[in-house]
Amino acid sequence: MRLTSLEERQREQRLVTNRALVAGAVVIVGLLLLCVRLLHLQVDRHEHFSVLSMENRVKIQPVPPTRGLIYDAKGVLLADNHPTFALEITIEKVENLAATIDDLATIIPIEASDRARFERLKRQRMRFQSVPIRLNLSHKEVARFAVNSYRFPGVDVRAELIRTYPFAEATAHVLGYVGRINEREMSQIDTSNYAGTHFIGKGGLEKAHEDVLHGKVGYQQVEVNARGRILRTLESTPPTSGQDIFLSLDMTLQQAAIDALGDRRGAVVAIDPRDGSVLAMVSKPSYDPNRFVEGISGKEYNALLHSLDKPLFDRAARGQYPPGSTVKPFIGLGGLATGVTTAHKTVYCSGAFSLPGQNHRFRCWRKGGHGTVDLEKSIIESCDVYFYSLANQMGIDRLHSFLSQFGFGSRTGIDVAGELAGLLPSREWKQRVRKQTWYPGETLIVGIGQGSFLATPLQLAVATATIANRGRLIVPRLARASRFPGAATETPFPVVARQINVGNPRYWDQVIAAMTQVVESPRGTAKRIRSPEYRIAGKTGTSQVFTLGQKQTYNAAKTPERMRDHALFIAFAPVDAPRIAVAVLVENGGHGGSDAAPIARRVMDVYLGSKSPLPPDEATDGD
Amino acid sequence: MAIKTLSAQLNAAAEAATLGVLRRLHLDAPLLLGLLTLCGFGLLVVYSAGDRNFEIVERQLVRLTVAFCLMIAIAQVPPRLLRQWSLALYLFGVLMLFAVLLFGAIGKGAQRWLDLGVIRFQPSELLKLAVPMAVAWLLSLRPLPPRPSWILAAIIVTLIPVLLIAKQPDLGTSLLVLSAGALVLFMAGLSWLMIAGLGAAVAAVAPVVWLLMHDYQRARIFTFLNPESDPLGTGYHIIQSQIAIGSGGLYGKGWLNGTQSHLEFLPERHTDFIFAVIGEEFGFAGIVILLALYLFIIGRGLVIAVRSIDSYGRTLAGGLTLVFFVYIFVNTGMVTGLLPVVGVPLPLISYGGTSMVTLLIGFGMIMGVETHKKSAPT
Structure with a gap:
């Protein structure tokens, strides 16, 4: 060990003490600096960091x-x-x-x-x-x-x-x-x-x-x-x-309608005319919606989408078909309401109708003609010539405004998404869409529910219920009421209705009488479905235009069956106190009377509790 | 009256006996009290930060026991012997550092460990003690203050291991070793002019160091300057630790109630970032108490240095005490966002054994300096 003098040792002692004091001061300054920083974080910005900490942990x-x-x-x-x-x-x-x-x-x-x-x-x-x-x-x-x-x-x-x-x-x-x-x-x-x-x-x-x-x-x-x-x-x-x-949909009736349609493609809509309740609404063929809930596979979806039978297509609310002769009661009513015709005014049906000064012959479905017909007979036998003449006299403008009151050409407002409006042709429509003027001949075609006139089965059912109600049109609805789970009271969905005024209440009686005779008269086009237990008012229709889908390519060789007419039938019953109005459409079904009407009868039977059997199938002509 | 006197006498006797035992064990009572309080508090925080995991506390307790035993053992060694071993220990340590570079095991992307079969040994820890010892020894060969040639020698002795450790790479440890050497030099009376000159030299060398740094080291500095630039990456630590401390407020959320730490938003919460847990759970008040405890320990260390009878003991005790402060300041500065993130634990609180053992051995030496005065030549 190095020997040191006392003086040296004292100097070293002083030096180190000096340094220790400086170091201590530095330490204190350092710790104070840290405290200042901590005060800034924990006091000044405490709120800010508390919020951040909260946001961190609470979601x-x-x-x-x-x-x-x-x-x-x-x-x-x-x-x-x-x-x-x-x-x-x-x-x-x-x-x-x-x-x-x-x-x-x-x-x-x-x-x-x-x-x-x-x-x-x-x-x-x-x-x-x-x-x-x-x-x-x-x-x-x-x-x-x-x-x-x-x-x-x-x-x-x-x-x-x-x-x-x-x-x-x-x-x-x-x-x-x-x-x-x-x-x-x-x-x-x-x-x-x-x-x-x-x-x-x-x-x-x-x-x-x-x-x-x-x-x-x-x-x-x-x-x-x-x-x-x-x-x-x-x-x-x-x-x-x-x-x-x-x-308001009744599953028993829904199932009855499905069974009545059988394997055929088509739609059935049944409405309670008293409050617009939809009792049954069927479109066939159908699909299993459960497959869609968790996401259907592309393959399965494509199969459904491209099937010729179009199972995804809701024919009841989205299927737009020419209503055919089912519009005749409405047009007849229009003739009465506008004063163009009366119940007794007659027209001679020779089997065809020509506009004055034109050669084109508008044919009646019966070649030989119906002879002299008034409003009732023309509805019972579905004479086309009478309605060519009536439509011609009314003109397209009055036809359009009268028919649109029944909801033709516009959505019914039912609580089903995606409903289509059909098409009620008018001068304005033709100018707007086809950029052409209206020809008088087209008015005649509208008079028998053909041509560009399109309606959905739902629209037909609503219009039929409106006749049954003598002009009170009720917006159809599926949902009657809603209720919170566990709650005691239901909240009913409102009934929306409006009244159609035809001038004289008798006009309703006259048209309803004619529709009743469609079923009850031996010459009626739907005489086959006459029921011994209750009275039915109806109207048959045949839609001559093949309009299954606008994008489907028409393939005659493969689908001869699909070229056939669509069969239509509208009806309500009982005539005196109507409780059900039905519209039936059978695609490519042939005739309204023979093919669509029995389906309507079966639906009405179930709803009205009738068990009378339908008379056996027999060849019925007419539409 | 007599009983009172008697009990007072008994108390005094017991006190004297305790102090006597401590004296015979060469332990310094104030320092020991400070260290035990600190470590006890550390166990409480580790328990909370480790999510009430008793295993972690147990393991920490075992390490503490071992470290305290080592401290007591070292305290028995007279500084005179320590001084004689200084050079040999230093040379051994440097040799080991070379060995690590050549055969070292790689952990976390850095070569720091030497696998000796039975135990894995981290030579850089040894240097934390060997460098101040060697510098203190070197400077004690001549009267203080040191002359320039001895200063140069001391700088070289310090820089060799510092560079070797920085190459592993372990920036944190190399900085601590550097500061250990520098602080002994400072205690030895390095002239203020020299200190200014060395400061200027460091500033001049800084750009070169920047070039030699690894990308992750540079990234840490970038993140330090702007933590929000990378909130999910390297900035996450700093942002979350500041949220923890800041949300603690004046009095904290209470022990075991820190949401930042218990819901795992705070990374490394029982090791390097444990200070944030203290800030969150005990608030500013708790931190001030902790810092006061640290200040007490540092103060006692400096008093021991001043009271030492030779320059080796003075410079070594002073240097080691100041390194302890560097530890504290670097860690708390990092956690509070004052300094960049450097992997330095909070001394005697953070979970982990290595730094604890080194630190307590250091305190053993300081105690030795205080308690072996009689045996030293006067």
Whole structure:
């Protein structure tokens, strides 16, 4: 050890003490600096960081409402919510999607079809919306995933209520179906109310009453950790379930109409004329809407879409057909109301009609002609010449304005999404759409319900109910009332009606009498369906134009059957106190009297509780 | 009266006995009290930050026990012997650093470990003690303050291991080793003119260091300057730790109630970022108490340095005490966003054994400096 002098040691001592004091000062300054920083963070900006910390841990989660159920008139469940477990992937939270799915497949079977559906739904989803990779997990599969779930961040089992339609095909066109919300629908709905909802009504009643059925979203504040796992619920506002809807539709009658149509393509619409309730609304052939709820495969969908029978097509509300002779009662009424004709004024039918100064002959369906006919006889025997003459005298303008009062050419306003308006031709329409002037000959064609005149079976049923009601037109509706689940009182849907004034109430009697004779007269075109138990007023019709679909290519060699006329029939009963109005359309069905009328009779029998058998099939001519 | 006197006498006797035991064990009572309080508090925080995981606390307790035993053991060694071992220990450490560069195991992208079969040994930790010892030894060979040639020698002795550690790369440790050497030099009375000159030299060298840095090291500095630029990547640590501290407020959310830490928003919450947990759960008040505790320990260390009887003990005790402060300041500065993110734990609080052992051995040496005065030549 180095020997040091006392002086040296004292100097060193002073030096080190000096340095220690400086160092101590530096330490204190450093710690004070730190305190200033901490005061800034913990006092000045405490509020700011508290909010950030709150935002970190508290997430607002939407709780979707339960969709309302749909019941028929007698309380039969038509649309149910069925609890299922689905395995869902939130793509934004998954690092390697393909590997994750392959990994999942090792613990839960995932078919190629599941992958295909996943790919399809993936394209339509919104950001951060989970997409199902497997549906309908069994409890065993749920348990197996639960054990392994730590390996799959971003993959969750979700208990979900899936819409099911127990009657499947029988209610497909009426109810429509729900499906996963796509981007386009997202832009049209209140996104906050749909924050937790995956399904939305895609058509039919489900779409028309979406707001009633959906309900109001609830929220819960949950505490989450940094990986987004929910630890506990802090606060919650429960959702308001959608309202259940009670229909006027009667499943017994619906089924009767389906059975009556049998294998034929066509539509049946039955309305209670007293309040516009739709009792049955059938379009055949149909499809299974349950296939659409979870996303139908492209192959299956294409098969339905391109089928010659067009099962997806709702013939009742979207099928637009020339109404044919079924418009004759309305035109007759128009003649009376406008004073162009009277009940007794006659026309001679020689089998054809020509406009003055023109050579073109407009034929009556009966070659030999009907001879002298008045309004009643012309309706009973469906004489075309009488109506050529009447239409000619009324002119297209008065025809158009009178017929449009019955709802021809405009939507009826039924609570089924996608209804079409048909077409009631007019001068203005022709100028606007075809850029041509109106020819007088066209007026004659409108007079017998052909040409460009188009109506839906639903429109015909509404118009028929309006005659039964003597001018009181009621907007048809499927939903009678809605009710919150568990609530005691129902909220009825309003009845919207307007009155058609024809000048003299007797005109109604005269036309109804003629329609009654269509069924009851031995010369009536629908005499076959006469019932011994109640009186029916009706009118047959045949639609000569082949208009199954505008895009379908006409292939005569392959589809000779499809070239045939459509058969139509409208009717109401009982005549004195009408309780049901029916419109029947049978595509390529031949004649209204022989093919469509018996279907209407069977529907009315079921509704009115009649068991009288229909007389055996016999050749009936006329339309 | 007599009883009172008796009990007072007994108390005094017990006190004297305790102090006597501590004296015989060569332990410094104030320092020991400060360290034990600090480590006890650390266990409480680790329990909370580790999500009430008792295993973590147990493991930490085992390490603490081992480290305290080592501290007591080192305290028995007279500084005179430490001084004699200084050079050998230093040379051994530098040799080991070369070995790490050649055969070292790679962990977290850096070569820091030497696998000795039974234990994995981190030579850079050894240098945290060997460098101040070597510098203190070097400067004690001549009267203080040191002359320029001895200063140069001290700088070289410091820089060799610093550069080797920086090459591993371990920026945090190399900075601590550098500061250890520099602080001993400072305590030895390095003239203010020299300090200014060295400061200027460091400033001049900084751009070169920048060029030699690894990308991740540069990224840390970028992130430090603007943490919001990368909120999910490197900025995440800083943002979340500031949220934790800031949301703690004056009095904190309460022990075990920190949401940032318990809900796992705060990364590395029981190791390098444990200071944020303290800030969140105990608030500004808790942090001030912690800093006061640190200040007490530092103050005691400096007092020991001043009271030491030779220059080796003075400079070593002072240097080690100041390195302890550097630890504190670098860690808390990083967590509060004052300094860039450098992997330095909060001394004696953070979960983990290596730095704790090194620090407590250092405190053992400081205690030795205080308690072996009789044996030293006067």
